[in-house]
Amino acid sequence: MTNALTIIILAPLAGSVLLALVGRRLGERAIGLVASAAILVSASASFYVFFQQLLPLREDNRVIHEYLFTWIKVGAFRSDAALLLDPLSGVYILFITFVGFLIHVFATGYMRGEKGYWRFFTYLNLFMFMMLLLVLADNFLLMFVGWEGVGLCSYLLIGFYYEKTFAGDAAKKAFIVNRIGDFGFALGLMLLFWKAGTIFYFTDPVRGIQGAFNWAMTQPAESLALSAVFAGGMTTVAALLFVGAIGKSAQIPLFVWLPDAMAGPTPVSALIHAATMVTAGVYMVSRASSIFIHAPAAMLIIAVVGAATALFAATIGLAQWDIKKVLAYSTISQLGYMFLACGVGAFTAGIFHVFTHAFFKALLFLGSGSVIIALHHEQDMRRMGGLKKYLPITFWTMVCGWLAISGLPLLSGFFSKDEILFSAYASTQFGETTARVLWAAGAITAFLTAVYMTRMMTLTFFGDRRAGGSSHGHAAEAHAVPHESPWSMTAPLVILAIGAVVVGYFGVPEGLSGGKIPNYFEHLLRPSIASEAHTSAKAGDEAAVSHSLEWILTLISSAIAIIGILTGLRWFKRKPLWEPPKLLEEKYRVDEAYDATVVRPIKALSTGLLWKLVDVRVIDGAVNGVAKLAEAAGAALRHLQGGLARAYVAMVVLGALLIIGYFVTK
């Protein structure tokens, strides 16, 4: 298995191509089998290559290269189709393929009977290919291919129900908003190439390539001043790259596409908009950590944006009635958390949260999907309630996810969130006040998270059923009693639930054991992440202080989580249909604001100036004018063509005379 990485990537592609070619003629079972098998192959290869090939390597050299071919070579510019596996991408491919596989299995049940079954799995497999390509690429340009590819697949999958207007609109919105971010990313790449002269990550003497990160590590750190962002140096590169991450990971101000993306089928939401694609931004920032740690101003921006997004989205999540919308805003909020971690330099903590989040958010989404299917595509929580006894497996697995995301002690979300909060609190590079503010934002978010997740659970599973007045009356009567989903849906739920409970133990913060047990996860990732030692709070001499501080912070966050859950339970048990503030329910009117400030002016400019003036008058005018000119010239010149061959000959002779004459007299 010397080319295991290639297999990881190509298996989903092969599945996708196969389904695209013959999927139309296959039955649903065969389609599901092909799609899931492709991912299973990919997942097996991932586990094999990670545990059998990557881990046995020496710690300071845990990198596997797989060179396929030289893709582009123009002058100094070079980009290879080559794959790279190190602990960072290793962690990513593990949870992508594992969670991806479970979601595929879930989707075979969820999508049963849908029109375009084969199309769905073609897209899903293609998405897996693109995501793995993004993660395994060994240079920025190849990563950009995957980056754009997941955007494309996201577009296709959100618009899966393309016959519905809102699905098409949501797909377009996602694509366009992503394009804004991608634009920044592309600019960042160009600037990086200009500065570093290479777009490869690491130096590889075998192929004779220089690495951008190796270059970055030789540069001095730039200043924290905001002006550094516009100086065209490393900070500018970092900021532009982060613009890409903002788009892909739905941060302020480009988060608006993610809630709308819930128009796609629920497995899509689980896979793309919770577990994998949206975390690409975090991956990219962590991957480029060598660049970011030299750009403190950009780091500050990341931290602030992350914290703001986390808090902002959490408040909106508090007031949504659509079960998937709640989860969508929760995702945005959690992504904000991850960026907060990255911003304060705790990249490993961010990645760890990505890792745990992949499990419990996928679980929650799939659980909500199970609920939605049981209620025949009912997504409004006001018409749910009391489903505990009808959907026992779904309920109990979702309880695991709920408690994990809320940060209940000893569950996975607790460890990762705790580490982020601690890192924020202990960060020193932006000054103490900033650190406290960031921490406070995180803590409040944690509280709100516990509250709105509890609200969602309460509205859905506890209390009495409120399904009577369903809008689709005929369906409600025919299926008055919701029933549990088939095993293909519940089995992934159970596995994910187990994961949501236990995966946190991979990264128990060092401080909790008093420094005796090292943080395994952090230890694993350390070679991939640019030395966070000198920026992170965990510098050696402060270790003892940190440990006690960490204990205190841990206790505080545990308390926050428990209080949040209890508050939620008490409040929403009594008043399940409590009307939240209008502003929150309307999501701070961000969409409307964008519409007024960006969309409409552009529309007006486009129709008024570009279309009616530039296009119609100038461009069409020029085109028509050229045509008219040609027509007029033709009308004039056609008299030369009398159809009489001898006249042509005379003209030819005249031309020859003139040409010879020219050379004679010259």
Place this chain on the structure above:
Amino acid sequence: MERVLFIIFAAAAVGSALNLIAQRNPMYSALSLIGTLASLSALYVTLHAQFVAAMQIIVYAGAIMVLFVFVIMLLNLQEDQPRIEKQQWLRYLAVPFAAALMAEALYVFRNVKDIRLPAGSDSDRAVGATWSIGTSLFTDYLLPFEVTSVLILMAIVGAIVLARREDG
């Protein structure tokens, strides 16, 4: 001696050429052209280009012109009847054109240095003998040669397609 020969054959060539355009009957025109071709062939011999001279007779006079004569006979045209002249003006245009063309050509040639013609050789390998032509044709000029063969092939196919009767 050579000058006498040249003047004889040049006069024959020009005379035949003038006769070509003076005659109304295409058969006379064709025969006049054969006269020009034969005169040129003789001139080629004076230039030590025996092989080309022979080819001039075999290919031009013996094949191409026979084809012309054949077609003239096949169509069995009588005198080129005077018809309504459609482009009378061309006749008056042709004379100044010819004068200009000739003048330009002579103007170009006025600078030609009168170098001596190298003495002819009886050797089989002299320039213009068969050996030199064949050697050059199949080494330095192989590509033009092959391209020409393709051209001939296209001409054969084209001629067959064009001349075939629709019902045949």
Place this chain on the structure above:
Amino acid sequence: MVPLSWYLALSAALFTIGAVGVIVKRNAIAIFLCIELMLNGANLALVALSGFFGDVGGQLFVFIVMTVAAAEAAVGLAIIISIFRTRESLNVDDADTMKL
């Protein structure tokens, strides 16, 4: 000795006569013959230069010209025959369908 310029002048004369013929003649076959005459005028210049400079290249070009003439005669005469079939005339001025 015959100077080179004599040959070239003769070549120019033949070419000019051919060109005049192409403009003046109306019979398609006669026009073809005039074109052959022009080709021969050029051939003479090629052979003369080839002979005077002792380079065989000019003569090889004459071969190629002959080949072209043969191909042209084959295709051209085929066209003439098919024109004659449809129009019962060899006058090129009658073949003017493409005019305005």
Place this chain on the structure above:
Amino acid sequence: MTSLLLEWLVKIAVVFAVLITSVAYLSYMERRVAGWIQIRVGPNRVGPFGLLQPLADGLKFIFKEDIIPIKANKLLYLAAPAAAIVPALMTFIVIPYGSEIVLFGKQIALHVTRINVGLLYLLGLASLSVYGIVLAGWSSNNKYSLMGGLRASAQMISYELSLGMAIIGVLVLSGSLDLVNIAQSQSGYWFGFLPRWNIFLQPVGFIIFYIAALAETNRVPFDLPEAEAELVAGYFTEYSSMKFAMFFMSEYLNLITSCSLAVTLYFGGWNGPGVNSHPWLSLVYFLVKVFLLIFLFMWIRFTLPRFRYDQLMWLGWKFLLPLAIVNVVVTSTVLLLAS
């Protein structure tokens, strides 16, 4: 210079006289052979064995009325016989009819002249000989004549290709276009007894050459241009008197030239035993060989029926020409491998 010119003039005069006489007596010979083959008598009244018959025929031709059809194109009608006979007479000058002899104390080569592209000269004149027939057919303004002329031109163009292709085999072997060189290259013996004649190396080439030569000279079975059963007399239907005689002569001249060429190319030319010590023998050998080939021509004429026109074209284009090309390829390949 002067003596060379004199030598030329003498040679030309002698060859011309011999050729004209031969033509006259070939007609006599043809009639005798025909009689012999068809078991009848043939001319035997004029002179002993009818030997003076050609003389009588010639006088008759001269005194016959010379008719020019009123609708004929007079100039070309008159030019056509000349155009037929002139190339026929011109061809013979390059054919070597013997080795060198000493006469009046002077080395004299038994050929009129020697050109290093002699064979091409021959082919060129042969290709011009078609004009006499074509012009005769066209200028007579007679349908039979025109048909004959058309047939003749098509037939001669077609078979000229096979003829030229067949000769290439010999050219490749001898490496020269000079007929004297070709004849000389065939002197000597293989294995001490077999003459080094090209016929043994190029049997296929010779057969193609011989058939094509039959067609080129418009002789039976290729005499369609003058097929009397269909076209009266083909292109010379309207001709009479001495102009008819000129076509007649040119046909026999072409016959002699073709056979002489065949001898030179394939049968060792003048070569034979004892030529080196007695150069006069070379002339004898040459004449005997030519005579035998001419006899073969006549034999064929009175043995085979005439072809149909489509058969003739089929034979020329689809059989002889491909065969000749294969012959060239095989010969060249073998030669390349052998060298």
